Amino acid sequence: DAGITQSPRHKVTETGTPVTLRCHQTENHRYMYWYRQDPGHGLRLIHYSYGVKDTDKGEVSDGYSVSRSKTEDFLLTLESATSSQTSVYFCASNGQGRGEAFFGQGTRLTVV
Amino acid sequence: GESVGLHLPTLSVQEGDNSIINCAYSNSASDYFIWYKQESGKGPQFIIDIRSNMDKRQGQRVTVLLNKTVKHLSLQIAATQPGDSAVYFCAENLGNTPLVFGKGTRLSVIA
Secondary structure, eight states: OOOEEEEOSEEEEOTTOOEEEEEEESSOOSEEEEEEEETTTEEEEEEEEEETTEEEEOTTOTTEEEEEEETTEEEEEESSOOGGGOEEEEEEEESSSSSOOEEOOOEEEEEO | OOOOOOOOOEEEEETTSOEEEEEEOSOTTOOEEEEEEEOTTSOOEEEEEEETTOSEEEOSSEEEEEETTTTEEEEEESSOOGGGOEEEEEEEEOTTSOOEEOOOEEEEEEO
16 A cells, blocks of 8 residues: 555544644655545545645635645645534545545544 | 445445446546545545546456446446445546546445
8 A cells, every 4th residue: 555644533623623634645746635525425626736835726625725845745724614524534645646546544524 | 444424326246246337427538547446444445447548458357448438437346255345436537637536336245
């Protein structure tokens, strides 16, 4: 398996609080992605990065921001968590931007 | 690990039978397609891929078929085993744009 880890693995937070999820990869991959997974929707892209400090929005980016200050780390921040952001979040990476992306184990976030 | 109680189409097959999982993709310009397997509590894992200039590709016990005319992908699993029970996703790619995933199909293998 590609070395990609997410932290925390589980988090419960209150509505209105900021939350940061972390993704760390040891493959020196240029591209990194954040997806969320919800019943009936499959995996939907939140944001992605195509290099250090280079990021772009995905399909469901409202309410989220990202940062990539190092190749190996990609942070996802919920500025003010809402109940609609209760989900399972997956980070992924690949080297070429196309083709197979390697996924982390996921973070289950519950906003109460 | 993490998983989601997805309300998905479900395919139930007897152990030893062949399975066929179908997917309709969205973008006629997509040039690369992947099938992923997601077991309970884990992230998606790559199974097999196919480029748009091909209509069939075979792996170990798996075959992917691509019909660009009707924007349809299928994944065939031969001699299905209990370990094949999982959710299967197709994903499509155009150039360097991020993968776009389908909603998934749950495969349940009956021993």
